[in-house]
Amino acid sequence: MHLWARCLPRGMFDGHQSVLPSPDHLTFHGLTKRLIAGVFELLSKRQRRRLGLSLRDALSRSHLPSNTIYKEKSDAIASVSISEWAATLTVAAFSIRRVINCAKVCTDANPTPLQAALQVLDAYTTLVNALHFYPRAEIDGETACHSRLTPADVRELGNNFFHLACAACLRGDTVAFGRSIDVPNLHRLRELLEVVIPALTHVRHVQELLFESAHQPLKRAIATGNGRDDAWRALERVLQGELASRIALQPSFFKIKAERLNHAGIRAHLRLAKPLWSQPTAQWRCSGGTLLSSYAPEEACSLVRDRWVSTFVPRWRGRATRGDMGRLQVGDCVGVLVLSPPGHATVNVVHGSGATCGVTAYYRAVAFLDDIGGSPAAAVHPLVLIDGSPDMCVDLARFLYLPLFDGVRRALLLHSCRCECMLTPSGTGNSSTN
Secondary structure (H helix, E strand, O other), rough: OHHHOOOOOOOOOOOOOHHOHHHHHHHHHHHHHHHHHHHHHOOOOHHHHHHHHHHHHHHOOOOOOOOOOEEOOEEEOOOOOOHHHHHHHHHHHHHHOOOOHHHOOOOOOOOOHHHHHHHHHHHHHHHHHHHHOOOOOOHHHHHHHHHHHHHHHHOOOOHHHHHHHHHHHHHHHHHHHHHHHOHHHHHHHHHHHHHHHHHHHHHHHHHHHHHHHHHHHHHHHOOOOOOOHHHHHHHHHHHHHHHHHHHHHOOHHHHHOHHHOOOHHHHHHHHOOOOOOOOOOOEEEEEEEEEOHOOOHHHHHHHHHHHOOOOOOOEEEEEEEEOOOOEEEEOOOEEEEEEOOOOOEOEEEEEEEHHHHHHEEEEEEEEEOOOOOOOEEEEEEEEEOOOOOEEEEEOOOOOEEEEEEOOOOOOOOOOOOOOEEEOOOOEEOOOOOO
């Protein structure tokens, strides 16, 4: 990674060359934190508390280690990991506008200081989404793959962001916001857009998390050594991991039977080894304790009985997991590529060539079960668009059967409060009309 960084042109404004070949630390942990902190600087104490609770509520279903971005007691932004900042950037603009009346979208030429800061945040969110979005036909559909932005389009989005950021920094009433974002990381972002992206076409090829996972075996081996040639010991561990990966790739070449790799100890060792190829994700499976019959609505039970023989008694579960890739719980939202129009009682999940005509639909999980053949599935409520509004609502009257295929992904479901709901540290209190 550092050898590649040394190949960059001389005279570039960057004191840490590893930032450029590892840009996710720059875009999420660096600039995202600065932008969020700048927005908080423009708010009153009461507004900061409401925004902190709004962000906490928005991230409550993310299943991340921490969902606290603002510490009320110390009046400071919390220190969280890259994953938390990535999720925060996704929900930040929506969370601000739903709890602060003066933060609504500005349509005139004279925005308020907060509206000017949110214009910068919106432009940055759009830019980062374009940088990291990597569509796949079987998950996002063929249309999303064809409409993927080119490096020239990403550069244009970057120009728009820098234009808005400069305008906000030059205003006399946004000094606090400008002081927060006018940092060297802002200049490094320009280098990323002008040098790295045109050369490599996509930021995923140099994500820092990939390099970090490759360095972990070295760091662990050195840290656990006895001080006698720890570097050679680390190299031996890397060679052992590479050998394990090659065995998993083609065990017959080493005259090893494939079923021997199912041993628990061997599987644990292979999980720690760095893979030499892109491995498929794990399959969904139902997990967690069995739900009481009172937690499973009668409509969901009827849906299962109508699909199979009436004597089949489903075992309702409260969670579905996918190896180390995450989990689904009751109440979580999922997004999946489906055929349009949807089925009457079953979600028509797209397979194979169906990606050419598929559309993305969203559902909220009610309960999980293993069907009569042992395949994982879920009873879900569909989300439908509200007439005359960009928002969606959960259709509680309809129950659908959703097979948990590979294309099922977890999505964040945010409540559109419109400044009408009560925010408390224990949760959100929705009003009778919202």
